[in-house]
Amino acid sequence: MYDCIIVGTGPAGFSCALNLKIHNRQFLWFGNGQMSDKVQKTPHVDNYPALPGITGRGLFEAFDAHRQQMEIAITEKQVTNIMPAGDHYMVLADNEVYEARTVALCVGAANAAPLRGEEEFLGRGVSYCATCDGNFYKGKKIAVYANAPKFEHEVEFLADLAESVDFYPAYPEPGVVRENVHVSTDYPVEIKGELKACEVTLKSGESREVDGVFLLRNAIAPAIMLKNLVVENGHIVVNRKQETNLPGCYAAGDCTGRPYQYAKAVGEGNVAAHEIIEYLAEADKKEK
Amino acid sequence: MYDCIIVGTGPAGFSCALNLKIHNRQFLWFGNGQMSDKVQKTPHVDNYPALPGITGRGLFEAFDAHRQQMEIAITEKQVTNIMPAGDHYMVLADNEVYEARTVALCVGAANAAPLRGEEEFLGRGVSYCATCDGNFYKGKKIAVYANAPKFEHEVEFLADLAESVDFYPAYPEPGVVRENVHVSTDYPVEIKGELKACEVTLKSGESREVDGVFLLRNAIAPAIMLKNLVVENGHIVVNRKQETNLPGCYAAGDCTGRPYQYAKAVGEGNVAAHEIIEYLAEADKKEK
Numbered sequence: 001m002y003d004c005i006i007v008g009t010g011p012a013g014f015s016c017a018l019n020l021k022i023h024n025r026q027f028l029w030f031g032n033g034q035m036s037d038k039v040q041k042t043p044h045v046d047n048y049p050a051l052p053g054i055t056g057r058g059l060f061e062a063f064d065a066h067r068q069q070m071e072i073a074i075t076e077k078q079v080t081n082i083m084p085a086g087d088h089y090m091v092l093a094d095n096e097v098y099e100a101r102t103v104a105l106c107v108g109a110a111n112a113a114p115l116r117g118e119e120e121f122l123g124r125g126v127s128y129c130a131t132c133d134g135n136f137y138k139g140k141k142i143a144v145y146a147n148a149p150k151f152e153h154e155v156e157f158l159a160d161l162a163e164s165v166d167f168y169p170a171y172p173e174p175g176v177v178r179e180n181v182h183v184s185t186d187y188p189v190e191i192k193g194e195l196k197a198c199e200v201t202l203k204s205g206e207s208r209e210v211d212g213v214f215l216l217r218n219a220i221a222p223a224i225m226l227k228n229l230v231v232e233n234g235h236i237v238v239n240r241k242q243e244t245n246l247p248g249c250y251a252a253g254d255c256t257g258r259p260y261q262y263a264k265a266v267g268e269g270n271v272a273a274h275e276i277i278e279y280l281a282e283a284d285k286k287e288k
Numbered sequence: 289m290y291d292c293i294i295v296g297t298g299p300a301g302f303s304c305a306l307n308l309k310i311h312n313r314q315f316l317w318f319g320n321g322q323m324s325d326k327v328q329k330t331p332h333v334d335n336y337p338a339l340p341g342i343t344g345r346g347l348f349e350a351f352d353a354h355r356q357q358m359e360i361a362i363t364e365k366q367v368t369n370i371m372p373a374g375d376h377y378m379v380l381a382d383n384e385v386y387e388a389r390t391v392a393l394c395v396g397a398a399n400a401a402p403l404r405g406e407e408e409f410l411g412r413g414v415s416y417c418a419t420c421d422g423n424f425y426k427g428k429k430i431a432v433y434a435n436a437p438k439f440e441h442e443v444e445f446l447a448d449l450a451e452s453v454d455f456y457p458a459y460p461e462p463g464v465v466r467e468n469v470h471v472s473t474d475y476p477v478e479i480k481g482e483l484k485a486c487e488v489t490l491k492s493g494e495s496r497e498v499d500g501v502f503l504l505r506n507a508i509a510p511a512i513m514l515k516n517l518v519v520e521n522g523h524i525v526v527n528r529k530q531e532t533n534l535p536g537c538y539a540a541g542d543c544t545g546r547p548y549q550y551a552k553a554v555g556e557g558n559v560a561a562h563e564i565i566e567y568l569a570e571a572d573k574k575e576k
Contacts, residue, residue: 011337014337015335015337015551018334018335018337019335022334022335046306046310046358047303047306047307047310047558048338049299049302049303049306049351049354049554049557050336050338050339050347050350050351050354051338051339051350051354052353052354052357052358053357059338062338062339063337063338065340066337066338066339066340069340069341070334070340238528239528240526240527240528240545257528258562259558259559259562261555261558261559261562263303263554263555263557263558264555264558264559265555266337266551266554266555267549267551267552267553267554267555267556267558267559268555269337269551270335270547270549270551270552270555271547271549271552271555274546274547274549
C-alpha cells in the first residue's frame with residue numbers, strides 16, 4: 001500500500017512528488033518519462049519566477065535535472081480507472097492494480113475535459129485502449145485521436161486491423177505513414193451515435209461516419225477515471241487545500257482551472273503534497 | 289490612479305508584479321529593495337521546482353535578476369494604512385497618499401499576525417513610527433521591536449530621546465551599540481496595559497514595564513492596515529481566486545496561510561495577478 005499515487009507528470013505532479021519525497025512518503029508517480037509534452041513545446045516562458053525568459057524545453061530540462069537529483073522515479077503507465085475502497089484507493093494502470101491511501105490528480109487541462117459524447121459512448125464504440133479493443137474493429141472504419149507521439153505504435157497497430165483510420169494527432173509532425181491512415185489537422189469535438197458511437201463531429205463543423213473511436217491520451221478525463229468526482233466546466237472542483245469532494249483525493253494544476261500557469265501548478269502541487277502529508281498523519285493518529 | 293498597488297516584496301509579490309508587468313498594467317510595488325530578508329536568510333531550498341538545492345541567497349539573486357531583466361521597480365516605502373474609497377483604494381505609504389483601483393497584499397506570515405494587545409493599544413502607547421511619535425517618549429522607558437536592520441537608525445533616533453530602550457531585533461547580529469540600549473534575544477508576544485500600554489510580555493515568560501512600545505516592521509499587520517479585512521488565526525481569508533472579502537483587494541503568499549512555501553507563494557501571486565487583470569477588464573467594461 002502506497003501513501004499516495006500521483007497521476008500526471010507536469011509541473012503540478014512534479015511539485016507534489018518533490019514534497020512527498022522530501023517527507024519520505026512512499027508514492028508512485030504515473031505519467032510520461034518526458035514529463036510534459038506541453039511544457040516542452042512552449043516556445044518562451046517569461047513568468048516562472050527566478051528563471052527569466054526560459055524556453056519550455058529549458059524549463060523541462062531544469063525540472064528533469066531536479067527530479068533526477070532527488071532520485072524521483074516516473075512509472076510510465078497510463079491510469080485508466082480509480083476506485084475508492086473505503087480508506088484507500090485502487091488504481092488501474094496498464095491493467096495492473098495499485099493501492100494507495102491517497103491520490104493526487106495532476107492531469108492537465110486538456111485531459112480534464114472529455115469530448116462531448118465521450119462518457120456516454122465509452123464501451124459502446126469509444127475506447128481508450130488499442131490493445132484491449134482493437135480486434136473488435138477488424139475491417140472497420142475508425143477514428144483515432146492521440147495527444148502524444150508515443151501513441152503512434154498503437155495507431156499503427158489499429159491500422160493493421162481496421163479498413164481505414166481517420167487519425168487526429170494533437171501535436172505537430174505526426175510520423176504515421178500508412179495507405180489506409182488519413183492524417184487530419186482537424187480536431188474531434190463530439191462523438192454522436194444512438195446505441196453505439198457512429199459519428200465524429202470535427203472542429204471545422206465537418207462530420208465523419210465511423211464504426212469506432214479510439215482516444216489515446218496521457219490521461220483519461222478525471223470524471224471518467226474516477227466516478228463521483230465533482231467536475232465543473234471541465235475542471236476538477238477543489239478548495240484552498242486542493243481537496244476534491246472525495247476524502248483523500250486531491251487535485252492540482254491546470255486540471256483545477258485557470259489561469260493555466262506553471263507558477264500556479266507548482267504552487268498547487270506543493271499545497272496538495274503538504275495536505276496529503278497532514279491527511280496521512282491524521283489517519284495514522286486515528287488508527288492508534 | 290494606478291491599476292494596482294502591491295504591498296510586499298517576497299516571492300508572492302514578485303510573481304504578482306511579474307504578471308502585471310507582462311500585461312502592461314500600471315502598478316506600484318511597495319516593499320524592501322532587498323525583496324525579502326526571510327528568503328535571503330534561508331540556508332537551503334530543496335523544493336522550488338527547477339532550482340534544485342539552491343540557497344535562499346541564490347533564490348533571491350535569481351528573483352532579483354529576473355526583476356531587473358523585466359525592468360520592474362520596487363518603491364521602498366512602508367504602507368501603514370489602506371482605505372477603501374468606493375471603486376478604488378487610498379494607500380498611505382511613508383505618509384504620502386497613493387491611489388489604485390486594486391490592492392494585492394503579499395506581506396508574509398510574520399507580518400500578518402499582530403501581537404496580542406497591539407491593535408488595542410495602537411495610538412495609546414503602541415506606535416509604528418519613530419519619527420512621528422518619538423518625541424512623546426523623551427526621558428521615558430520604551431521597548432522597540434524591529435524585524436530588519438534597516439530600522440536601526442530609527443532605534444538610534446529613539447535612543448537619543450528615551451531614557452532607556454529594550455531592543456528586540458528579530459534578526460541576527462544587530463548593529464545598535466548604545467549605553468542606554470539593552471539588546472535582547474527574547475521576543476515580545478503581548479502588550480498589556482489599562483488606559484495605555486505599560487507592559488511587554490516576552491516569549492520567555494518574563495514581563496518588562498515600559499512607557500511605550502515601537503513596532504518597526506516591513507509591513508503592518510493587514511487587519512490593522514485595512515479595516516474590515518477578514519482575518520482568521522492571523523491569516524487573511526481568501527478564496528481560490530485570491531480574493532479577500534473586500535472587492536478589488538487580493539492577498540497572496542504566506543499571509544493567506546500555510547504551507548509557508550515559495551512554490552505556493554509564487555502560485556498565489558500569479559493567480560492574484562490574473563484575477564486582478566480580469567477584475568480591471570470587467571470594471572472597464574461596466575464604465576463603457
